[in-house]
Amino acid sequence: MHDEAALQEMRTRVVLHADRVAHPSSMEFPGNFPGEDLSWNLEEFKKNFRIVVGFIGKDDMEFDMIGVDAAIANAFRRILIGEVPTMAIEKVFVLNNTSIMHDEILAQRLGLIPIKADPRLFTFRRGANDDPTDLNTLVFKLRVQCTKNPDALPSAVHPADKYINSNVLSSHLQWDPQGEQVERFANDPCRPVIDDILITKMRPGQEIDVELHCQKGIGKEHAKWSPVATASYRLLPDIQILKPITGESAKRFQKCFPPGVVAVKPNAAGQLEATIANPRKDTVSREVLRHAEFEDKVRLTRVRDHFIFSIESTGILPPQELFGEAAKILINKCNVVKAALHASGALVAPQEI
Amino acid sequence: MSNAPAIHEIYLLPEGVDKVTEIKDTKIPNAATFHLEKEDHTLGNVLRMELLKNPKVLFAGYKMAHPLDHSVDLKLQTTADTSPLQVLQEDINSIVKEIGQIKRKFENELTLHSMQSVEPTNGFTVDRAY
Numbered sequence: 001m002h003d004e005a006a007l008q009e010m011r012t013r014v015v016l017h018a019d020r021v022a023h024p025s026s027m028e029f030p031g032n033f034p035g036e037d038l039s040w041n042l043e044e045f046k047k048n049f050r051i052v053v054g055f056i057g058k059d060d061m062e063f064d065m066i067g068v069d070a071a072i073a074n075a076f077r078r079i080l081i082g083e084v085p086t087m088a089i090e091k092v093f094v095l096n097n098t099s100i101m102h103d104e105i106l107a108q109r110l111g112l113i114p115i116k117a118d119p120r121l122f123t124f125r126r127g128a129n130d131d132p133t134d135l136n137t138l139v140f141k142l143r144v145q146c147t148k149n150p151d152a153l154p155s156a157v158h159p160a161d162k163y164i165n166s167n168v169l170s171s172h173l174q175w176d177p178q179g180e181q182v183e184r185f186a187n188d189p190c191r192p193v194i195d196d197i198l199i200t201k202m203r204p205g206q207e208i209d210v211e212l213h214c215q216k217g218i219g220k221e222h223a224k225w226s227p228v229a230t231a232s233y234r235l236l237p238d239i240q241i242l243k244p245i246t247g248e249s250a251k252r253f254q255k256c257f258p259p260g261v262v263a264v265k266p267n268a269a270g271q272l273e274a275t276i277a278n279p280r281k282d283t284v285s286r287e288v289l290r291h292a293e294f295e296d297k298v299r300l301t302r303v304r305d306h307f308i309f310s311i312e313s314t315g316i317l318p319p320q321e322l323f324g325e326a327a328k329i330l331i332n333k334c335n336v337v338k339a340a341l342h343a344s345g346a347l348v349a350p351q352e353i
Numbered sequence: 354m355s356n357a358p359a360i361h362e363i364y365l366l367p368e369g370v371d372k373v374t375e376i377k378d379t380k381i382p383n384a385a386t387f388h389l390e391k392e393d394h395t396l397g398n399v400l401r402m403e404l405l406k407n408p409k410v411l412f413a414g415y416k417m418a419h420p421l422d423h424s425v426d427l428k429l430q431t432t433a434d435t436s437p438l439q440v441l442q443e444d445i446n447s448i449v450k451e452i453g454q455i456k457r458k459f460e461n462e463l464t465l466h467s468m469q470s471v472e473p474t475n476g477f478t479v480d481r482a483y
Contacts, residue, residue, distance in 0.1 A: 028406075029405045029406060030406065030407070030408040031408065037408075038406065039406055039407060039408045040403065040406035040407065040447055040451075042447070042450050042451070042454070045451060045454065046454060049454065049455065049458060050458075051455075051458050051459050051462045052462070053462050053463065053465075053466040056463075056466065056467075063459075063462070065455075068455070069402045071398040071399045071401070071402035072399060072402070072451070072452075072455070074394075074395075074398065075395045075396070075398065075399045078393075078394065078395045079395060083395070126365070127361070218364065220363050220364060221360050221361070221363060221364070222360075320459075320463050323459055324456060324459070324460065327452055327453075327455060327456035327459070328456075330395075330396075330399075330452050331449050331452050331453060331456075333392070333395070333396050334396070334445050334448050334449045334452070335449065336372060337372065337373055337389060337392070337396070337445060338442065338445045338446070338449075339372075340371065340372035340373040341373055341438065341441065341442055341445075343371075344371070344373060344374070344375060
């Protein structure tokens with residue numbers, strides 16, 4: 001019985017020791033355990049797979065993905081960061097720039113401004129030979145001049161009071177609709193996601209006059225096209241108390257974890273006892289493993305197929321749509337390879353031997 | 354910057370290059386290497402995982418030979434009653450089904466969640482880990 005439990009533990013949990021992490025990779029493969037058919041089938045997957053939405057904010061969300069392999073969770077994460085397309089400023093035509101910021105730096109900063117425009121309504125511009133059209137390019141103009149504020153009090157010290165346009169902000173970007181873009185984006189005009197991103201600072205007499213061309217791209221090429229601030233996952237912590245921890249020791253035990261993880265309450269015998277209240281809050285710092293008094297009393301583990309997924313969008317697309325897009329991209333990748341295998345012709349000989 | 358590789362090399366398949374080439378192993382029976390152009394760990398690892406879950410697969414592994422070389426080599430050996438190509442095709446179909454299932458489930462849970470909570474909490478009232 002004990003061996004059975006140990007085996008189950010090994011199969012479902014990643015165990016954290018002070019100096020190493022034990023059995024991190026999945027072992028649920030056919031042939032690994034006698035008498036068990038662990039081959040993949042859709043019905044079995046449907047039965048075990050669960051998604052629990054934790055919260056959805058304006059720009060971020062957290063959900064639990066339970067019952068998948070790390071490869072799938074990681075593929076989603078990688079695609080969210082690097083392969084879901086967005087629109088970003090790619091070309092900056094500088095007509096005039098007398099600010100102290102060099103053209104290159106200015107262009108780099110402009111590129112990183114998230115542009116609120118649905119990337120699904122645009123096409124990729126493939127290379128320099130592909131002419132810019134209203135389907136693959138968005139045009140913005142940034143024309144700002146800094147002047148003295150004639151109404152400023154002589155006692156004014158703050159630049160914002162003394163001058164007009166001393167701060168160049170993302171709200172100064174003016175969308176210049178091309179072709180049919182006025183009609184296509186009538187309900188949702190293209191604009192920067194956030195209006196108060198500081199681009200540069202100016203003083204009276206300085207001027208910036210640039211034309212900006214946005215193109216569709218992916219985060220793999222440049223991080224400015226990444227639709228997420230971060231997309232990450234972690235495994236659900238599972239803290240196991242092996243022997244009761246009571247009295248003053250329980251309080252010290254509680255201090256080894258972030259607030260809220262361990263509760264200290266009187267047990268049936270009226271003694272203070274530590275229990276695990278909310279393992280999700282644990283950062284798995286392994287502090288508890290440094291104390292000799294808790295040796296053999298606690299085991300830190302993580303559930304191997306329980307991913308706590310968090311998506312923080314830059315605000316271009318809501319996070320819940322980003323996940324759907326990522327799934328579509330992954331399916332598309334598979335279909336491209338499938339089609340290529342078909343095209344290689346070898347498919348028509350299924351039984352070779 | 355003059356000798357920097359063109360950035361589109363990461364994802365754009367050049368004309369005349371096959372997306373997938375099968376190189377049959379001459380020494381091991383029922384074994385082949387699939388060379389996938391313009392793919393990386395995203396697909397390589399998912400394929401490896403799915404292949405390992407197939408009882409007909411004796412060996413499956415992948416490598417990205419060089420970080421500047423945007424291609425993946427997938428090595429695969431199967432039992433005698435099938436072929437690596439056939440197994441790969443079957444398993445790609447399973448992956449598509451699996452991802453489709455994840456997507457549907459996610460969308461279902463979203464509608465359920467939106468019916469329960471009226472306004473977006475933006476994470477402040479919800480019990481968050483950090």
